[in-house]
Amino acid sequence: MAYRTPLARVRGLGSAKEGTDHFWMQRLTAASNLVLVAFLIVLLVRLAGADYATVKATLARPQNAIPLLLLVLSGVVHMRLGMQTIIEDYVHAPGRRIAATMLNSFFAAGVAITCVFAVLKLSFGG
Amino acid sequence: MAEAEKKVERPLSPHISIYSWQINMLMSIVHRITGAALYLGTLLLAAWLVAVASGEKAFALVNVLFAHPIGKVVLVGYTWALLQHLFGGLRHLLWDTGRGLHIWQVNALSWLTIIASIALTLAVWGTGLYLRGVL
Numbered sequence: 356m357a358y359r360t361p362l363a364r365v366r367g368l369g370s371a372k373e374g375t376d377h378f379w380m381q382r383l384t385a386a387s388n389l390v391l392v393a394f395l396i397v398l399l400v401r402l403a404g405a406d407y408a409t410v411k412a413t414l415a416r417p418q419n420a421i422p423l424l425l426l427v428l429s430g431v432v433h434m435r436l437g438m439q440t441i442i443e444d445y446v447h448a449p450g451r452r453i454a455a456t457m458l459n460s461f462f463a464a465g466v467a468i469t470c471v472f473a474v475l476k477l478s479f480g481g
Numbered sequence: 482m483a484e485a486e487k488k489v490e491r492p493l494s495p496h497i498s499i500y501s502w503q504i505n506m507l508m509s510i511v512h513r514i515t516g517a518a519l520y521l522g523t524l525l526l527a528a529w530l531v532a533v534a535s536g537e538k539a540f541a542l543v544n545v546l547f548a549h550p551i552g553k554v555v556l557v558g559y560t561w562a563l564l565q566h567l568f569g570g571l572r573h574l575l576w577d578t579g580r581g582l583h584i585w586q587v588n589a590l591s592w593l594t595i596i597a598s599i600a601l602t603l604a605v606w607g608t609g610l611y612l613r614g615v616l
């Protein structure tokens with residue numbers, strides 16, 4: 356017996372009102388991370404042992420800076436969702452769970468903005 | 482009445498401590514652990530980017546930290562964790578499509594994940610050291 360209204364069923368958003376958003380974003384960013392992580396590994400291997408001027412100039416180039424920015428954004432969305440799942444699995448006390456969930460978002464935002472700021476400074480900061 | 486107080490040996494559902502180890506359960510646990518490690522490891526990428534953006538002195542300092550034996554272990558570990566999580570994720574994406582779920586396929590994919598992550602970690606560091614002329 357279904358207690359949900361036909362409208363709620365057709366919207367398919369469930370009790371959290373987010374539908375499959377968490378699942379989908381995790382897969383979407385997994386796919387983008389595949390490509391972007393491969394890019395990062397190649398970039399870092401190429402820069403192994405390079406001097407400061409070379410590293411700085413390389414990271415400032417648009418063809419490197421843009422994928423780096425995409426990786427940072429895709430990566431932090433993915434890791435925030437992943438850590439949220441871990442928190443929901445293991446942290447049961449309501450207060451601690453809310454605190455951990457908040458810290459998770461703050462950490463992800465902090466890492467994202469720090470990395471984006473650094474990459475943009477290399478491109479535009481001279 | 483005395484009989485009712487006697488402890489009955491009821492069967493318990495199997496849990497980690499008494500479950501015979503399977504490669505896919507190990508890969509599942511490792512997927513979560515590497516995910517959490519990569520989460521904290523983003524600080525390494527952030528530190529490196531900030532150092533490059535800050536100037537030559539900060540860049541030199543980060544290089545000294547990364548070149549320290551502990552730093553090297555962390556970086557190689559980070560490379561492996563990244564590749565292990567990447568291949569583990571590929572496995573999950575395949576499973577999401579409903580494919581590869583026969584027991585033998587699950588086992589084969591799990592072994593492939595760990596073999597590929599170790600092999601590629603060696604390949605990445607081998608290439609890096611070769612390009613630097615160390616190897």
